Amino acid sequence: MSQWLSPKQVAESIGVSESSLKRWCDRGVLPFSRTPGGHRRVPLDGVISYLREQKLDPTRPEVLGLPNRSQVIYSHPAEALPGLMNKMSSGDFEGSRTILVDLFMKGVTIADLGDQLLTPVLTQIGEQWADGDTEIYEERRAVGVAMRVLHELSRLLPRPQEGARVAVGGTIEGDQYSVATFLVELTLRELGWSANSLGSNLPFPTMLQAAQDVNPRLFWLSISQIEDIDRFVGALNQFQSDLAPSIALVIGGRCVNDDLRKRTRFSACCDDLQQLARYVTSIDS
Template sequence: MAMISVTRLQHPIETRESLVRRDVFWLKRSVEMQTELSIRDAAQQLSVSPSTFKRLCEKHGVELNRTPGGHRRVPLNALDELACKLGIGELQRQTRHSWRGSLSTNNVLDLLKTQQSDQLRDRILAACHQPSDLISIIDQAIAPALWTMGTMWQRGEMKVYETQICTETMLRSIYALETHFQRVQETGLQAVGGCLHEGCDTMSSKLVALSLLSLGVRAHDLGPRVPAEEMADAANALAADLVWCSSTHWDDRADLIGQHLLLRRMLAVETPLMIGGGGLSKSAVHSLEACTYFETLGGMAAFVQDMVANKKVDKETRSTGSLRSRSPQSL
C-alpha cells in the first residue's frame, strides 16, 4: 500500500483580499520611492559628504524612510526643508548642474595650479545668474577644491610651493571678484570680521567677506591673528551690524573658545557674532551657544538675508509711523 506523505505548509495560503492589499501597499510604496533619494544622491544635491548629510539630518530633525531592504531614503520634501534651513535655494541646486563641469574640483585645481586666476574669475562670474549665486558656487565648487588641495598636501601629493601657487592664484581671483561685487546695491548693513586663530587663516575669512559683498553687505575683513579686543574695537567703532569669525580648522582649545567668548562680551548685545569652520565639536558648539554657528556659507546667507528683510520692515514701519505722527496742518 502506497504511503502518502503530507507536508505542512509553513505559511497559510493567502486569500485574494490579502494579496490585493499587499500589492496595493507595495504599489503605493514604489510610487513613494520614486519621490525619494538615496543618502548619497541627497548629499550630492547639497554638495556635502554622506556622513555630513546624515549629521545634518540628525541635527535638523529630518526623518528618513526605509526601503524593504532596510536602506535609508530621503523624501524630496524633507530634502527641500533641509536645504531651506541651510540657505540653499532650489534655483541654486538646479543651476549647480549647469556649471558642474566648468567648476568641477579637478578643473578648479587645474586653474589654480596653472595660475589662471582670470580664467577662474570668468568661470565663476559666468555661473552667477544673480549675485547671491556666488555663495552656492563657493560652497559647492571653490571650498571642495581648497579642501582637496589641503588633503593632497597632507598626504604628500602636493609640494609646499604648489600649494603656495594655488593659494596666491585663489587670492587674486577673490580680489578680482571683490571689485566686481562691490557694485552690488548695498543693503545698508555693515560687517566686520576676521580670524582669531594664531594661524595664517586668510582664505576662509576672505571667502566670508566676498559672500557678504555678494549679498550687498559692506564687509571689512581684518585678516588672520586678530585679538578679540581689536576686533571688538573695530566693530564698535564702525557700528557694525554683524561680526564674523572664520576658521578653516576648528579645535576645542580653551584659549581659542575663550577668545570668542571674550569677543561676544565686548560686542553690543544686539550685534550677532557669526562663527564658522570645519570640525567644531558638539561640546564647543555648546560652549559657544551665545554665538551663531554655520556649517555652510549658505546657512550664513539665509541668516543675513533675514536681517536685511527685518531691517527693511523696521525702516518702513518707522517711515509710516513718522508720517502718521505729523498733523494735517504740517503737511
C-alpha cells in the first residue's frame, strides 16, 4: 500500500466525490503535495488522522489498505478483550488486525490498545503457558501477531513534524522482550514525538553511545528481565549519571517494582503507557 494516494482513491475510500475531496485539499482540511506534473497527492497518514479526528467510518476501507470489517466490531477495548484473546491465541493475524485497527480508527489510542488489550492478552497467554495449557509455539505466534499488527499501526501514525521532540529507547542486555518497547515508540509517535525503539537486548555502553549520537529529549528503558539485580542497579545508575542532564530517563516494565524504584535514579517511572502519555504531555507543556 502506497503512503501517497490520489484524490480519486481518497474520495472512493471515504465515500465523497472527487471534486469535494479536491476542495477539502485546497481548503486545508486534508494535507497534500503536488507531483512534478501538478497532480495532488494526499498522504495516507493525513487521511487516517482526519478520519480518526472526525470519527468517520471509511466506506471502502480496503482502498486505504485497512481491514474490511466483515467480522464482529467493538466500540471499546474492554468489549474486545475476549475476542482478541481468542484470535491471538489461535494465531489469527487477520482477525487480530481487524479488531485492533478498527479500534484505532475509532480513536482508541495506542496507549489504550497496549494497556487494555495487548498486555492483558499476552499476560493471559503467559499464564496459560505457565499452567501447561498453552504450547511455547502458541505464545511465540501470539507475539508475532502483536508485532505485525503494531507494524501496521506504525504505518498509519502521523509522521513526525519538523522540530518534533526526539526519543529513543529499548530493552537492556539479556532482555529479549520486544512488544513493550515497540508500544512505547508508537505511544510517543502518536503524541507527535519522533520516537525510535533501538530494539531489544542492548548493552548499556551502546545505549549511551546512542544517547550521545542522537541527543534525544527522552530515553526510555523497558525492563522485563533482569539477570543480576545488584549489577543492574549499579549499571542503571551509572547510565543515568552519564546521560546529558537535558535527557529525561523514563523507565517502565514488569521488573520495575518498589525495591528497584528506591534503588535507582530516573526522571520518571511508569506503570503503563497511559502514565507515559501523561508524563510526556506534562513535559511538552
